[in-house]
Amino acid sequence: MFKSCNYCRHRKKKCALEGPWASRCTECEHLDLICEFSRRQPSQKRRQTSQRIATRVSAAAAVLSPTNNSWASTGSVVSVVKDGDSQSNFADSKYPQGQKIILKDETQPMLKSTARIYREHVQPLTPFLPSEMIHELNESWHPTLQQCVELAASIWLHSTPHIDISQKASHALKSITQSEMTLPRLAGALLMILRFPIFGTVHASLLMGQDLPAPILAGALVANTWLRLVDSSLEPLDISKNYLMTFAESVDNSTFAHHYLRISDLGLRLDRLRVAEERDGFEPDAKPLWCRLEYECLFWAVQLPTSLLDLRDEMPARPEAITIHSLHNLVVLKFYATVLSRQETLGAMLALRPVPGVLHYVCSLVRSVFICPREILIHWSLLSDIQAATARIVLQLWRQTQFENFQGLLNLWDDALNRYPELAQEVRDEIGPGPWNIDQTDGYSVFWTFRDLRSLHLQDAFPQLAEATMPSPNTLID
Known part of the structure; x- marks a missing residue:
């Protein structure tokens, strides 16, 4: 649909040429119309939804940091989201490639106690x-x-x-x-x-x-x-x-710490499943455990408070939100990289193949990890380790699938703290000098569409999985 002419795209028709010599598609030829191709504009519905989200996130950020909201005074940051555009275009982007806006509280004087x-x-x-x-x-x-x-x-x-x-x-x-x-x-x-x-x-x-x-x-x-x-x-x-989940119940669920423990629990479960699979081999009885883990990873974000939301790469976010989403992205990337690398066993059991929809979803997670600002990396060196681990995952998937987006995404990774020079050189040797064309056609929608369809598939296969999620405390996600 995204490669159709304007008329066929509007009418949701298949855009076909009679042959390579044709100057117009069959529909435009039949109606005697000019066959034009232009960049798809965001839908009115998406535009309205994005405006509503941007406004509410702005208001929430202002409440959280009333004395330090100069980022919102010009309206330039939130305008990235207000237009509802889900097709990120680096050529005419309002911000340089890979830049993430950080919302920070006003620095408080150091306490004596x-x-x-x-x-x-x-x-x-x-x-x-x-x-x-x-x-x-x-x-x-x-x-x-x-x-x-x-x-x-x-x-x-x-x-x-x-x-x-x-x-x-x-x-x-x-x-x-x-x-x-x-x-x-x-x-x-x-x-x-x-x-x-x-x-x-x-x-x-x-x-x-x-x-x-x-x-x-x-x-x-x-x-x-x-x-x-x-x-x-x-x-x-x-x-x-x-x-970890027992200990998390003793921690205020509105804090970073509570959700840090929750995502750590998902990471722990993934690590133990990987260890068991490597030690004992493929066990069909483990399917419910893998399915439940994937389902909970897909719905993990719905339990986050507003202060920890990081809805889009182009939207401003608080440091805690950027950090915790990087942690979540690593768990999900490790999960899918493990499954996709074991196609004859885990891949077949979970009905997951390296098809474009899955790979586009993976790419959206990878990009969010790679654009983490250097300032945040200095606060938590683990995030630098996560970026390096993500680079290894992308290298593995690139060699397995030859999906071109992976080359361009690897170019986004910068060993900002100079902790992995050998891996950085391996990445450069693998992707070459470029240029790289990252196909981000409707990439943001692919992310949410995959999450929704995949979770529905898992619910259908295991109805009891629906009990694994909790109602969202965020009206932004509903």
């Missing part, structure tokens, strides 16, 4: 300190743990990162890992282990047989899960499969 610093700037992101380690008097804190709390607050998602802070944190974490691992040291490391690469610390301490408090154990499991998903060599931890 370590307990308040933790509760206001650290706990909403990484709630991994047991109550017995939190003291109202600064003098009562363990020195190393106190330093970790202050450093974690210094790289709060809404603060401006500084090189000296990163270096200070690196030195502090290095001293922690080189010292005897006590509970306070471990708790402090867990507040930042996914922000700075100190692999192995958590796993080594757990093997010592310590009886860990619930928050510390949850933090250790979260760290182990994400490090494994970004291809670390850590061994999986033998902890109850429901542990």
Whole structure:
């Protein structure tokens, strides 16, 4: 339909030529019309829907950050969404390719109480300190743990990162890992282990047989899960499969931390399914587990509060939203890459093939990961690891399918923190000098259409899956 002339596209007719010599399609020839081709304009319905979403997101952002909404004063940012255009065109885009607008709160003055610093700037992101380690008097804190709390607050998602802070944190974490691992040291490391690469610390301490408090154990499991998903060599931890979701119930569901634990649970389940499949081979009895995981991944976003929504790449979003959607994208990409690489077993069992609809959906996730701003990468080094893991996935899918969009998307990846020079060179060698033509025809609609159709298919195959989702708290998604 998107390659039809204007008349056939409007009438939803098949646009056909009698032969290569014809100057007009059969319909235009029959009606004696000029056969014209032009870029498809967004539908009026989509235009109205996008205007409504843009207005409500703007209002929500203004409420969340009433003193720092200069981004909305000109109206230029939200106008990207208001026109309802689902066909991103880099040539005439209002913003340079790969730019993401960040909504940030006004920087607050640093508090003097370590307990308040933790509760206001650290706990909403990484709630991994047991109550017995939190003291109202600064003098009562363990020195190393106190330093970790202050450093974690210094790289709060809404603060401006500084090189000296990163270096200070690196030195502090290095001293922690080189010292005897006590509970306070471990708790402090867990507040930042996914922000700075100190692999192995958590796993080594757990093997010592310590009886860990619930928050510390949850933090250790979260760290182990994400490090494994970004291809670390850590061994999986033998902890109850429901542990993270049980712990998440004790955390305020309006915070980043609650949904961070939820997406970590999905990542943990995927990792354990992959381990079981590699260890035991293909097991048909595992089909319900794979289907339920896919279904919950597809509907994960409907439970997010408005402050954590990142509806479109061209829309502004808060740092927490960009971060948590990158985490979710990695889980989904790992899931589909695993299934598509095992076509004779998992692919056949789940009825998933590397067809254009599936690959376009994958591409939309990949692009969202690759355009994560460098400023966010500095706050959470895990996001840099996620980008590198995504690049490996795209390389794998490109070699498997030769789908041209993958070449162009790999060109979007920039090893911004210079942590993966060998992988960056491998990508350059693979994709060549370009140019690359990314076919984004209705790519945004393909994303939602695939999600809806795929979830309906899974519901039809397993009616009990509908019980896995909860009503959305967001009127934006309804």
